[in-house]
Each structure stands twice: as structure tokens, then as C-alpha cells.
Amino acid sequence: MFVDTAKIYVKGGDGGDGLISFRREKYVPEGGPAGGDGGKGGDVIFRVDEGLRTLMDFRYQRHFKAQRGEKGKNKSRHGANAENMVVRIPPGTVVVDDDSGEVLADLTRHGQQVVVARGGRGGRGNIRFATPNNPAPELAENGEEGQERYITLELKVMADVGLVGFPSVGKSTLLSVVSAAKPKIGAYHFTTITPNLGVVDVGEGRSFVMADLPGLIEGAHEGVGLGHEFLRHVERTRVIVHVVDMAGSEGRDPFEDWQKINDELKLYNEQLSERPQIVAANKMDMPEAQENLERFSEQVRELRPDIEIMPISSLTRQGVQELLYRTADILEQIPEETAVEEVAEVEERKVYKLDKKEDDSFRIVRDNDVYVVESAKIERMMKRMQLNSHDAILKLARTLRHMGVDDALRQRGAEDGTIVRIGDFEFEFVEGSSYY
Structure with missing residues (x-):
């Protein structure tokens, strides 16, 4: 899994x-x-x-x-x-x-x-x-x-090449042909629901990792279908091999399929539209595929003359080796790693050293007969102190007095025996004493 x-x-x-x-x-x-x-x-x-x-x-x-x-x-x-x-x-x-x-x-x-x-x-x-x-x-x-x-x-899957395209265009079949990977293959949509990786040996000592990514549908950038679960993996790939069903199975138009997929990639991440892309015109062994390819090539060149279109058939392996050679050539011309965000060391522990006035600020509220002192500084101090000794109580009392908490309590009406609460601690206020 x-x-x-x-x-x-x-x-x-x-x-x-x-x-x-x-x-x-x-x-x-x-x-x-x-x-x-x-x-x-x-x-x-x-x-x-x-x-x-x-x-x-x-x-x-x-x-x-x-x-x-x-x-x-x-x-x-x-x-x-x-x-x-x-x-x-x-x-x-x-x-x-x-x-x-x-x-x-x-x-x-x-x-x-x-x-x-x-x-x-x-x-x-x-x-x-x-x-x-x-x-x-x-x-x-x-x-x-x-x-x-x-x-x-x-x-996000780490692969050199990502296979993208609509469901059932032959991505899994292509991966099974060019590598030892055994992806699930079936004549129904979304046969692949998780990425499959395979190492492709091109020959001449060259190889790369190819990922068969789940089929994409319109609206994926908004999470429709497999949506983001698919698109996050495309971000890592260095080259995109866009598999298009050139036979027009199920009555679909190859050019519209190609255009919709590219629109989804661009809407999800603008940089994906600039990623090197090869169109693998698949199912060329099927009737009408050659005629569709000629029309498709003309339409694509009007929009993206830089896109390479390579006719293949995963079933008969026609043009597959040429596709692998060209993919390996492009990989050698681009950086080893796609741009990713630098490792962001988690920020150092937040030390609350604000200006003195803000750090010493506090608020006193009434909870029935209990006076509640709210102060981030005092609460942190009390968590750290072991309040089971006379010296610790004296230190706390001096801090409260220097911050003006004593005077503020008196102004709010605190008297001998009044219960004061700070955080989880409660104690009695003692008038005229140096501690509570």
C-alpha cells in the first residue's frame, strides 16, 4: 500500500x-x-x-x-x-x-x-x-x-520522469513495457490510484526513474477526482511525458485531452507549464490514429512549437525505444534536481523578550470572589519555580510587588484573605506583608 x-x-x-x-x-x-x-x-x-x-x-x-x-x-x-x-x-x-x-x-x-x-x-x-x-x-x-x-x-514521489494523462490512455502499460515495474493494468478508469515507480534502463549506461502517476481529470487542481493526490507528485519530476490516446478511444479528442491536462498542471503550479514535456502519442497501432496524429501535431505546434511529439504504441512497442532515448537526452541537459524549497530549520525556541513594558503587562479580572491575575510572564515563572519552599514564595512575592500587581489588587478592592489566582495556583492576599 x-x-x-x-x-x-x-x-x-x-x-x-x-x-x-x-x-x-x-x-x-x-x-x-x-x-x-x-x-x-x-x-x-x-x-x-x-x-x-x-x-x-x-x-x-x-x-x-x-x-x-x-x-x-x-x-x-x-x-x-x-x-x-x-x-x-x-x-x-x-x-x-x-x-x-x-x-x-x-x-x-x-x-x-x-x-x-x-x-x-x-x-x-x-x-x-x-x-x-x-x-x-x-x-x-x-x-x-x-x-x-x-x-x-x-x-511527493522522487522520480526523474512523470507519466501524465487522462485515465486509460496507456500510462501503466508503457511503464510495464520499459521497466520491471508491475503496475495494475485494466480496461477501466482509475486502474492506477497510487504512483508506481520503475527504473528504466535505456542502454549505454544510462537509466532514470519513471513514475506512473494516477490519471488526471478536469478540475483536478481543485481536488476533483484524485486531484491534489496526483498533482503533488508531478512537482518533483524533471521531465513530463504526456501520454495521449491518439486513437481517440471513447470518443475523446486527443488535442482537447492534451490541452485540459496542461491547463490543470498550470492552474496547480505555474512552474509545471515550464517543465520539459514530451507528448507520447500512444495507441498508434489503432485505426484512425495516424490521421488524428497529423491533425493533433498541427494544433499543438500553433500553441507550443517547443513540444516534441513522438508516436508510439505500448502494445507493439513501436517508437518506445526512441522515446526513452530522447527522454534520457533531455534529462542530461537539465539540472539533477528540480527546484524545491530550502530546508527551513524550525525556528529557535521563542524567547519572550519583548520590550519591558509589554513583557511586564498584566490584567486583573474578577471571577466571583476570586481575583484572577493574567500575565504570561508570571505564569511562565510559576511553571518553572518549585513553589514548595519559603525562598520560592518570597521570590514570587518580590516579582509581583515590583511589577505593581500588589498595588493593582488593592485598587481593585483586595483585602486580607482575598483569594488570588494565577494560572493553576490559588493563594490568599495578605495586606501589608511582603508575600502572599
Whole structure:
């Protein structure tokens, strides 16, 4: 089964908590703080593995969570950083942030990688908070939470040549003739519903990868039929071989078919109209094919004199070798890779260092008898602090007082015993005290 899209959840590892510890050695009086920092959480990294061809693995595992960093240790020892989680993906995968729609990376070469979820920083131990005024602080930080996000993966087949055309024009038959690929072949529309790849040996030491892509119909650029599932794969090809049923089976006109397909390619991606294209005039062994070819050639040359038209028959193999030689010649004249977006390293962790006034801003609202303080800065601080010690409470109280939260609460009517909520924490307001 071919799988070319997947939606998964990724989360970087949380940082390890810092430790509150003190030296307790027999002959070292007043040894001071000795709590180490926590280790950094692991990153989630996507790395290209050329041995993969589909996103099948992501059907069975959709959650990827890196390990958290080790907690800080006593004797001033830091916790170990967690190992990164490396997730293998096939070449040609586009990584998209599911919430914002931002393309994070376009990975095409073996070994390319991108960090999609960074691990959190480790919390600081109490050795980091020692000051002359407080040489033995009972204060440490929790580890920072790792980044988390939903990711959409889109696989675009990596092939040198893409076979395009309406359903039942003979694309799968052509691929089966020129390569060892065994695509499904049938006398009905949409026999091919997923891309088939085959390696074509032209001879003289030349070869290329050809993709039989699902049949295209009018309106595909808007998602009609197989729509985008087809068109995303065409973007990767370096040469387009446009297969046209020159016998006019089912009463269709070859020129109209050719024109509609090109219109769909152009509407989906303007650059596809500039991609080198060869028209494979197929089914030349059928009646009326020669007459249709002459009329078709005149009509095409009026619009696109640069388009090459090569008559073939996949059934009798007439003209097939000449088509392969010409395709190989064109491939040698164009760059090895089609233009793809550069790998966009996922942005560094957003550090909220705005101007001081905006960063210190807060809002107080009433929830019945509870005063709710809303402040991104204070909430982040409280998540990091281990609020189970007297020193931590004092540090929080000083921060609230310096930011003006105390005065704002009094102006809103807060009194002794009033319940104040910040994030998930609730405590009592104490008038005239340096802490809550």
C-alpha cells in the first residue's frame, strides 16, 4: 500500500528539574548549596532515509515523544541531557505545521534532517541562586516543557520522469513495457490510484526513474477526482511525458485531452507549464490514429512549437525505444534536481523578550470572589519555580510587588484573605506583608 500523507503528534522532552541540596560533610561546616541543574530534554528530529519509499510507518505510530532530561543531582552534579529522538522519513517529504500551515522543511536528500520539536531546558539547581544575602537558598527551578505540535507529512514521489494523462490512455502499460515495474493494468478508469515507480534502463549506461502517476481529470487542481493526490507528485519530476490516446478511444479528442491536462498542471503550479514535456502519442497501432496524429501535431505546434511529439504504441512497442532515448537526452541537459524549497530549520525556541513594558503587562479580572491575575510572564515563572519552599514564595512575592500587581489588587478592592489566582495556583492576599 502506498501512503503519501500522514498527520502525527510530536513533543520534545521536558527539561529535568533542578535540585535543592546542601553539602553535608563532617568537616565542612556551613557547606552551602550543592543542588545541580537538570538536563535538557531530547529533540524530535526528522531525518531522510533513502531506503524508505512511503509514509506507511506513520499509519501505526502517530505519537512521537522524546525523553525528558535527568533531574539535577547532589554534590553540584548536573543531570544528563536526554538523547534526541530521530524519526526516519522518505526522501521527498514536506513537513508542515498542522495548525499554522507553515512549511517547516522540504527534505529531498539522504541524511537531511530538521528539528521539529525542541526539548525543554533543564531547571537550575539551588547553587545558581546563592547570593551574599542568601548564601543557602532553598530555591530551584522545574525543567522547561518541550515543544509540542501536530505535523502533517506530505510525500511527493522522487522520480526523474512523470507519466501524465487522462485515465486509460496507456500510462501503466508503457511503464510495464520499459521497466520491471508491475503496475495494475485494466480496461477501466482509475486502474492506477497510487504512483508506481520503475527504473528504466535505456542502454549505454544510462537509466532514470519513471513514475506512473494516477490519471488526471478536469478540475483536478481543485481536488476533483484524485486531484491534489496526483498533482503533488508531478512537482518533483524533471521531465513530463504526456501520454495521449491518439486513437481517440471513447470518443475523446486527443488535442482537447492534451490541452485540459496542461491547463490543470498550470492552474496547480505555474512552474509545471515550464517543465520539459514530451507528448507520447500512444495507441498508434489503432485505426484512425495516424490521421488524428497529423491533425493533433498541427494544433499543438500553433500553441507550443517547443513540444516534441513522438508516436508510439505500448502494445507493439513501436517508437518506445526512441522515446526513452530522447527522454534520457533531455534529462542530461537539465539540472539533477528540480527546484524545491530550502530546508527551513524550525525556528529557535521563542524567547519572550519583548520590550519591558509589554513583557511586564498584566490584567486583573474578577471571577466571583476570586481575583484572577493574567500575565504570561508570571505564569511562565510559576511553571518553572518549585513553589514548595519559603525562598520560592518570597521570590514570587518580590516579582509581583515590583511589577505593581500588589498595588493593582488593592485598587481593585483586595483585602486580607482575598483569594488570588494565577494560572493553576490559588493563594490568599495578605495586606501589608511582603508575600502572599
